[in-house]
Amino acid sequence: MNLPPLCEAFVQHFGEMGSRWGINRTVGQIYAVLFVAERPLCADDIVERLGISRSNVSMGLKELQAWNLLRQKSVPGDRREFFTTPDDIYAIVRTLVDERKKREIDPTLTVLRELLMRSPDSDPERNEQARMREMLELIELMTGWYSEVQKLE
Amino acid sequence: MNLPPLCEAFVQHFGEMGSRWGINRTVGQIYAVLFVAERPLCADDIVERLGISRSNVSMGLKELQAWNLLRQKSVPGDRREFFTTPDDIYAIVRTLVDERKKREIDPTLTVLRELLMRSPDSDPERNEQARMREMLELIELMTGWYSEVQKLE
DNA sequence: CCTAAATTTCAGAAATTCCTGAAAGTACCG
DNA sequence: CGGTACTTTCAGGAATTTCTGAAATTTAGG
Secondary structure (H helix, E strand, O other), X not given: OOOOHHHHHHHHHHHHHHHHOOOOHHHHHHHHHHHHOOOOEEHHHHHHHHOOOHHHHXXXXXXXXXXXXXXXXXXXXXXXXXXXXXXXXXXHHHHHHHHHHXXXXXXXXXXXXXXXXXXXXXXXXXXXXXXXXXXXXXXXXHHHHHHHHHHHO | OOOOHHHHHHHHXXXXXXXXXXXXXXXXXXXXXHHHOOOOEEHXXXXXXXXXXXXXXXXXXXXXXXXXXXXXXXXXXXXXEEEEOOOXXXXXXXXXXXXXXXXXXXXXXXXXXHXXXXXXXXXOOHHHHHHHHHHHHHHHHHHHHHHHHHHHO
């Protein structure tokens, strides 16, 4: 890793946290590098700083874009793409929360609705159903609040 | 898997979500089984319902306990341990959020404080430092709010 | 079109995580 | 104690995820 000491420690930490955050080590490190960089970086800058393969960087950037966590800058007369994280950290956090909701909550909401929709009340699994319905209602309540809060912003 | 169809679908879904939630498939499935069960279950009940090895269940239960997500019941005259999820789903969610904060946020808070503490302001990495400080301040703000809300409950 | 710079894809190697059966541990009872 | 019913630990095999280099694809000039 080819970074000054403070940055290196920061990047290492984000790598380790990456796994706990459902992204992998490399993706976490790429984000950390972009986050502290004082100018937009291109893929090869990241290769150089992290000492990982070019293709790995490409995949990592793709994943971060799928998470909506990057801004793309192009420099006129330069064919390469440059990337930054949004300047406003609060915006980053909002995006993170949104995306996690999309991946971690919404699918469950959908599945619970479907399951409960198509099973009759007279089911032999009546009790289990009640428990699932309870869960569904709590999730609906909480996502409802969340989308209210989102509107206010 | 030895479960009635609605439950099986529910359990399968929680297995798949498990990975997105930082626990693994089996642990997710174990929790789902306990969640819908209408009585406390012992380890062998879970083995039977999920068709996985006894030792895997043991490890899964241990992990769920580390997450504080189980209640333990003992039946007098029976040597086995029985487990349930808390009845109050809202309590489950609170625990989940607490534990995730503990694993996903608090370590970062600690590391950032340490890093920024020991590097002088005159550092050549002044710019990167500023960005890290910004992040630290936002996390402090947010965890501060969170502990206020916690007190109210 | 053709070339060259840059990016993406992807098969399989490397690393990591998960799962199992066997063995060891624990606790209770007679 | 010795036996029994249950639980935990753990080495190593199975499965999954991550990473790489080589090849394919895209893009912008000339």
